[in-house]
Amino acid sequence: MKLLIAALAILLPVSAAAPDTIHGNAFGDPKAPILIEVFSDFQCPGCKRFHDEDVPLIVKDYVTPGKAYLVYRYFPLQMHIYGRKSAELVCACAQLGKYEQAADILFATQSLWSQDGKLDETLAPVLTPAERKKIPALIKSASVQKSIEGDMAEGAALGVKGTPTMLVTYKSRRYPLVGEGLFNYRWIKATLDDLLK
Amino acid sequence: MTFLSSKTPAGILALILRVALGVIFLYAAWVKLREPWAMFAMAIDSYQVLPAWAVELVARALPWFELLLGVLLVAGVWRHVSATAASLLLAVFFGLMVRAMAKGMEIDCGCFGPGDRLSWVTLLRDGALLASSVFVTARGFRP
Numbered sequence: 001m002k003l004l005i006a007a008l009a010i011l012l013p014v015s016a017a018a019p020d021t022i023h024g025n026a027f028g029d030p031k032a033p034i035l036i037e038v039f040s041d042f043q044c045p046g047c048k049r050f051h052d053e054d055v056p057l058i059v060k061d062y063v064t065p066g067k068a069y070l071v072y073r074y075f076p077l078q079m080h081i082y083g084r085k086s087a088e089l090v091c092a093c094a095q096l097g098k099y100e101q102a103a104d105i106l107f108a109t110q111s112l113w114s115q116d117g118k119l120d121e122t123l124a125p126v127l128t129p130a131e132r133k134k135i136p137a138l139i140k141s142a143s144v145q146k147s148i149e150g151d152m153a154e155g156a157a158l159g160v161k162g163t164p165t166m167l168v169t170y171k172s173r174r175y176p177l178v179g180e181g182l183f184n185y186r187w188i189k190a191t192l193d194d195l196l197k
Numbered sequence: 198m199t200f201l202s203s204k205t206p207a208g209i210l211a212l213i214l215r216v217a218l219g220v221i222f223l224y225a226a227w228v229k230l231r232e233p234w235a236m237f238a239m240a241i242d243s244y245q246v247l248p249a250w251a252v253e254l255v256a257r258a259l260p261w262f263e264l265l266l267g268v269l270l271v272a273g274v275w276r277h278v279s280a281t282a283a284s285l286l287l288a289v290f291f292g293l294m295v296r297a298m299a300k301g302m303e304i305d306c307g308c309f310g311p312g313d314r315l316s317w318v319t320l321l322r323d324g325a326l327l328a329s330s331v332f333v334t335a336r337g338f339r340p
Contacts, residue, residue: 159312161314162303175232175233175236175311176311176312177239177311178239178311179239179243179304179305180239180242180243180245180302180304181238181239181240181242181243182239184239184242184249186235186249187235187236187239187242188235189235190233190234190235190238191235191236191239194234194235
């Protein structure tokens with residue numbers, strides 16, 4: 001019994017904290033000193049690389065400890081034939097609280113659906129049958145369309161020219177991180193540490 | 198009087214270009230020093246010519262070197278050394294930019310802080326600065 005109580009004492013704070021740390025396409029504490037916005041396109045190979053290699057480290061080192069609030073922004077590029085559709089689908093999944101699962105599976109299988117365009121089938125494993133039925137209506141909904149249009153407009157206004165672009169905001173100043181150097185976590189960490197020191 | 202040492206049109210032009218180059222180096226240093234050094238490291242790393250340790254060294258040191266060069270050029274102190282150093286530095290920048298353009302790399306120039314995309318405009322700008330610097334250097338070595 002004591003063992004069970006001890007186990008619950010350890011597990012309860014974790015399970016209670018989990019819903020507060022993931023809000024659709026945003027992760028962490030909104031009151032964190034640093035805001036990280038990632039302008040991303042699900043069909044962009046660089047975005048997949050950034051999502052797979054850098055984001056887990058950013059989450060571990062800065063989001064989980066409450067130093068940064070990470071927000072993924074939808075920024076589908078016209079050059080990517082399924083860019084917009086994938087953004088709409090993931091945004092619809094985010095309305096159902098499944099942003100992370102949808103984004104993960106799309107990035108993991110990017111090379112497949114980028115060829116055959118089978119996005120609905122790709123996302124099927126992360127949705128229940130009931131959720132799958134809601135997706136078409138959600139895609140057409142104002143909340144999904146406004147969310148994507150809003151992110152694209154914000155990116156354009158901020159001078160985002162390509163993906164992935166990482167915008168770091170600290171004390172009301174924005175620091176754009178772009179280019180090949182973005183794939184070396186060493187520079188991201190050094191930038192964030194420099195701001196936080 | 199260093200600033201008024203040459204009254205020929207070429208001498209006056211060299212003086213104007215030297216001061217202009219100095220101000221440009223001061224501006225380039227300022228925009229880099231006001232950002233976290235690693236942001237400049239990212240720009241350098243994008244060129245893919247240096248190992249990470251060298252990227253860090255250059256990212257930390259170059260803005261201060263540009264600042265020193267800017268001060269020397271504006272003040273007209275150690276003119277031969279500062280003009281030659283500026284020409285060599287700009288030649289290296291120009292060479293790296295030509296290489297990146299030839300390879301079709303879509304990267305930031307890194308010249309004046311983030312968001313300055315490498316293009317024919319940036320190449321032309323750096324080429325003009327290099328030509329100006331070479332002119333100032335050559336004038337400085339005239340007897």
